[in-house]
Amino acid sequence: MSDVTDWKAPPGSQLERLLGLARAPAPVRTAVVHPVDGLSLAGALEAAQAGLIAPVLVGPAAKIHAAAKAVDLDISGLELRDTPHSHAAAAEACALVRSGAAAAIMKGALHTDELLEAVIHPALGLRTERRMSHVFIIDVPTYPKPLLVTDAAINIAPDLATKRDIVQNAIDCARAMGVERPKVAILAAVETVNPKMTATLDAAALCKMADRGQIVGGALDGPLAFDNAISREAAEAKHIVSDVAGDADILLVPDIESGNMLAKQLFYLARAQSAGIVMGAQAPIMLTSRSDGVLSRLASCAVALLVAQAGRLKPAR
Known part of the structure; x- marks a missing residue:
């Protein structure tokens, strides 16, 4: 068995910070x-x-x-x-x-x-009264804080009600980690609402649900393309005015395929490390x-x- 004193986290690792919190x-x-x-x-x-x-x-x-x-x-x-x-x-x-x-x-x-x-x-x-969902807590070396990606493991093609639970589960997870008001970027291929793209319609509805108190504890924005969610420069280039864009804590993906591919690209191309947990x-x-x-x-x-x-x-x- 590996002794826990035998390994060292990379300097500044977000996963090491989690261990410190716990x-x-x-x-x-x-x-x-x-x-x-x-x-x-x-x-x-x-x-x-x-x-x-x-x-x-x-x-x-x-x-x-x-x-x-x-x-x-x-x-x-x-x-x-x-x-x-x-x-x-x-x-x-x-x-x-x-x-x-x-x-x-x-x-x-x-x-x-x-x-x-x-x-x-x-x-x-x-x-419980919520749907269960999986949350990846990812330490990306080029991102300044933990990045939560959900759901890339359980819900295959979530509808709006399921996405509401997925978002709330991820917010609860982030708050338990010490993020006071997690910023949730609801991902789609574009940053504008398009009636032909369900992910954009769901994003708009989720944001309004948060306005009405159906999702609590976080700040939501979407639809946002991936670059606008994690890069302030990309968001500014598209003239997006948002507290979430470019500074997301949580990425809500449209379905399990996109979430799984996103997470694994970060693991294998960006040398990211991750933790994972099922919430709900x-x-x-x-x-x-x-x-x-x-x-x-x-x-x-x-x-x-x-x-x-x-x-x-x-x-x-």
Whole structure:
């Protein structure tokens, strides 16, 4: 396992700043779902050593112990909830959150769909009155602050009502990270409303919803093209007068394809690093990936800690 003292974040890294924000509070009690391989166990232990989470391992005890032994990890001091298989582990994790015995969930060695299937169960899951959505918290070396991109992982082609929830989830995430009034840029291909382009119509409607108090806590503007959202020079060249343009904290993408491509372009072409979290359930959910580095995994835990402490959403009625 990588020791948390072995890595160093790049100077000025926004993800390192997140870790700093999360160091003072007590670690969040986290249900780690089906950690039956060395990678998921190591991730949980790294976060525990960093003081970010207090892990509760949920899954088949024999497989968890075998995985720990295979990579020489000591899990003797961790709480373990024995379940027969991954489906039961996901259900037990949800039960722990509903009972108050856990305040966050971390995905282990199971498919994301399998975990989310348990989370959205109408009776035994963690649904609230909001749609769940994924938020990437991205550290782009050429951008002066964290850039949140949503939703690039869960909602495929969100309608206006779903986009409203996606925006509110992202605002809540940013506020938990210490951004007092997040600036939300609603992306489209152009910066003017075009009746033939649904993304521009939705952008205009979302801005009016914010004016009417249907979205709270942030400043919205859109439609905005990507360049106008993150570059003051580009916004000024188009004569856009806006507090959001050129200084966005949050980028709302039109659909999952555009969001996924945008995020991955930043990762691979701009050497960006990211954390990720699912918002909108009764507890934050960390969907860690096998390709995530130590810093990304720890930063995801830091965001989950901050979101959990900011307050829990009410269950769906």
